[in-house]
Amino acid sequence: MCHSIGSNKIIGPGLEGVTDRVPSPYEDWMAKWIKNNVGFRKSGNAYANQVFNDNNSTTMPVFEGILNDAQIKNIIAYLANPPKADAAITKEIQAASGTAGAEQVKTTKKPWIWLIVVGVLAIATVVLRTVRKTLQLVLSEKQHSAPPIDTNIWKDFKRWIYNNKTKFALVCISIFTLLSLYGWEYMWGIDVNQGYHPSQPINFIHKVHADDNGIACLYCHSGAEKGKVAGIPTLNVCMNCHKGIQGTNPEYQKEIAKIYYATGWDPVKGDYTNPQHPIEWNRVHSLPDFAYFNHAQHVIIGKIACQKCHGDCSSFTTNQQAATLTMGWCINCHRETPVQMEGNGYYTHLHQAIDKKFGADKKITEADMGGLECGKCHY
Ligand code: HEC
Numbered sequence: 001m002c003h004s005i006g007s008n009k010i011i012g013p014g015l016e017g018v019t020d021r022v023p024s025p026y027e028d029w030m031a032k033w034i035k036n037n038v039g040f041r042k043s044g045n046a047y048a049n050q051v052f053n054d055n056n057s058t059t060m061p062v063f064e065g066i067l068n069d070a071q072i073k074n075i076i077a078y079l080a081n082p083p084k085a086d087a088a089i090t091k092e093i094q095a096a097s098g099t100a101g102a103e104q105v106k107t108t109k110k111p112w113i114w115l116i117v118v119g120v121l122a123i124a125t126v127v128l129r130t131v132r133k134t135l136q137l138v139l140s141e142k143q144h145s146a147p148p149i150d151t152n153i154w155k156d157f158k159r160w161i162y163n164n165k166t167k168f169a170l171v172c173i174s175i176f177t178l179l180s181l182y183g184w185e186y187m188w189g190i191d192v193n194q195g196y197h198p199s200q201p202i203n204f205i206h207k208v209h210a211d212d213n214g215i216a217c218l219y220c221h222s223g224a225e226k227g228k229v230a231g232i233p234t235l236n237v238c239m240n241c242h243k244g245i246q247g248t249n250p251e252y253q254k255e256i257a258k259i260y261y262a263t264g265w266d267p268v269k270g271d272y273t274n275p276q277h278p279i280e281w282n283r284v285h286s287l288p289d290f291a292y293f294n295h296a297q298h299v300i301i302g303k304i305a306c307q308k309c310h311g312d313c314s315s316f317t318t319n320q321q322a323a324t325l326t327m328g329w330c331i332n333c334h335r336e337t338p339v340q341m342e343g344n345g346y347y348t349h350l351h352q353a354i355d356k357k358f359g360a361d362k363k364i365t366e367a368d369m370g371g372l373e374c375g376k377c378h379y
Pocket residue numbers: 200204206209210215216217218219220221232233281282283284285286306307310313314318319
């Protein structure tokens with residue numbers, strides 16, 4: 001959070017080459033500084049006071065009692081022999097953060113290409129038919145035979161229907177049934193966007209954050225425990241970590257550089273000195289305005305895990321809408337899910353009344369509490 005292992009300053013100085021610049025033997029000086037830099041400065045150590053003054057007189061936390069001697073020794077050994085590439089990476093990222101954000105992902109749809117293909121095929125058909133007709137005419141003239149009878153597909157077809165009335169009726173009925181079934185399915189699917197996963201301006205991967213690094217959903221979507229909207233975190237929340245975390249591979253670095261581009265952060269100076277370019281995330285879930293859904297009601301009162309409705313986002317690489325979000329989906333769950341009767345202070349008296357009405361051992365679902373009433377979900 002506070003130091004990079006390159007040369008750039010974050011809150012404290014970059015730690016590249018630190019073991020060469022502090023008074024030797026560096027193990028002793030650094031151990032004292034990390035353990036209790038405040039006491040060390042008070043004892044009058046000149047270099048300790050210089051470090052303090054050089055860094056805007058910002059006090060570093062005291063780690064005595066937090067880190068033991070062995071852990072401090074390990075940190076010093078790590079800094080004496082850090083991973084090599086970091087300084088170079090920082091420079092690359094600084095260069096990239098000027099431009100990377102600009103090349104935001106755009107999906108290019110080209111329906112006109114298909115129009116052109118269909119047009120060309122239509123023209124080719126007409127031209128080929130004309131050529132065939134002309135050739136037949138020329139041939140018949142050469143052989144002095146009668147010109148070919150002027151039939152066409154439509155005339156042939158009508159003759160076939162006339163001779164096969166039952167077969168034709170059967171074909172018609174089958175086609176009608178298939179189309180109706182398809183139409184029925186299609187209409188149920190209108191505006192059901194299950195699986196929708198738009199591309200995002202920053203390729204933010206939930207798996208990397210919520211799964212690999214175990215960050216709680218509510219750390220970023222804190223609104224979900226307080227009210228209706230879960231909310232998308234501001235880039236300030238990202239910068240809590242990404243001031244220091246620049247990514248361990250070029251792909252991550254390129255994406256993380258977009259956060260710097262957006263917030264105007266200069267990773268070398270360690271300050272927000274560049275122009276800002278707000279991120280426009282693409283919304284994934286969206287209920288119609290006439291339906292009311294409240295996160296806190298479900299997450300805090302109902303104690304329902306995010307994953308129950310959003311799928312296992314922690315394994316997604318691109319975020320997607322896991323559920324159908326239809327009214328049937330809401331209603332089914334209200335019919336099936338037993339209400340958590342324990343430990344919901346706000347509802348205790350209500351739950352007690354319901355227990356009395358239905359008997360304490362009946363499984364009480366949200367439907368029993370009025371969760372099927374139109375007015376609960378529709379304004
Ligand atoms: C480090 C911050 C962070 C963490 C942790 C996090 N998210 Fe997200 N989440 C985001 C960002 C940024 C977006 C917007 C970009 C996107 O849609 O991929 C988002 C989008 C979403 C969306 C879609 C929002 C929409 O537009 O409809 C859902 C649902 C979601 N997160 C659920 C979760 C769940 C469930 C967890 C825990 C397993 C979680 N998130 C953990 C940052 C985070």
